[in-house]
Amino acid sequence: MSLKPMETGGVLKFGDVSREPHIRRARDMKEAILDKGWLKDHEDEELYFMYRDLWLEEDRDRILRNNLRYDITVMPPRSLGKEFVKTLGHYHPECVPGVRYPEIYEVLDGKVHVLLQKRSTGGDIEDVVLVEAEEGEKILLPPNYGHVIINPGKKTLRMANWICRSFNSEYEEYRRLSGAAYYELVSGEFVKNPNYGELPEIRRIEPTVIRELGIEEGKEMYWLIREPEKLRFLTEPQSFGWVFDKVVGEKWRL
Numbered sequence: 487m488s489l490k491p492m493e494t495g496g497v498l499k500f501g502d503v504s505r506e507p508h509i510r511r512a513r514d515m516k517e518a519i520l521d522k523g524w525l526k527d528h529e530d531e532e533l534y535f536m537y538r539d540l541w542l543e544e545d546r547d548r549i550l551r552n553n554l555r556y557d558i559t560v561m562p563p564r565s566l567g568k569e570f571v572k573t574l575g576h577y578h579p580e581c582v583p584g585v586r587y588p589e590i591y592e593v594l595d596g597k598v599h600v601l602l603q604k605r606s607t608g609g610d611i612e613d614v615v616l617v618e619a620e621e622g623e624k625i626l627l628p629p630n631y632g633h634v635i636i637n638p639g640k641k642t643l644r645m646a647n648w649i650c651r652s653f654n655s656e657y658e659e660y661r662r663l664s665g666a667a668y669y670e671l672v673s674g675e676f677v678k679n680p681n682y683g684e685l686p687e688i689r690r691i692e693p694t695v696i697r698e699l700g701i702e703e704g705k706e707m708y709w710l711i712r713e714p715e716k717l718r719f720l721t722e723p724q725s726f727g728w729v730f731d732k733v734v735g736e737k738w739r740l
Contacts, residue, residue: 496535498558501542507535512566515574518665524567533571534561539651545711552714553721555651558594559635561643565672570599572670575634575660579653584740585724589627589649590694591635592707593619596643599636600625601688603667604737611667613737614688616676622704623693628730628738629723632659634666638674646707650721694733 498505513529537558541549564571578587602615617625627633637643663681670676678685699716710716719726730738
């Protein structure tokens, strides 16, 4: 069975569930937008749409029992003046001391650039990672990394994610420092955000494949909930260091 969420008049239908979107407008992330000239005339523009807490009815109790949440984000193609359209960016809080909650994404349609960044214990950015992915590919966001999602393409980007449902994301640092460590311009160039001071160069990694957990290209990620043990790394990341080592090496560790 293939899952194809349908959007009609802004409402997304997923199985028997229909959801209105949470809408992110330009004014909601004004601190993170580089081109303030563009922002001045486009504050009310709708940039992306978040549909949270989706399930097939037969999976609802299993999802809640395992403390998980399945979401879909829809981001039409456009520019924010000098930049490609993007999310605001955020970090996740700690699950246990020294280990923040992870997250995993799947590209349903379009292509995506995910920009990850990790702070050192002293507060400086010590690692910046770019993942480029297309339909069917997965991106695992390791503990202790903040992230921004960018649509660099000419078609609508649709992304699904599994995440622990027990926390709220932390946006303050991205707001305070005017966005991520780098901005991706419509020219394709990445430019450093001067508010961060010294920054490492961006390193690139491939989309995530972890066959032991059923995370593979072309396999729809939603169905992992039928074997919830394979998603336990999202709620108990302290027990799955080997998973995150496969993604970014040991750099995720504090």
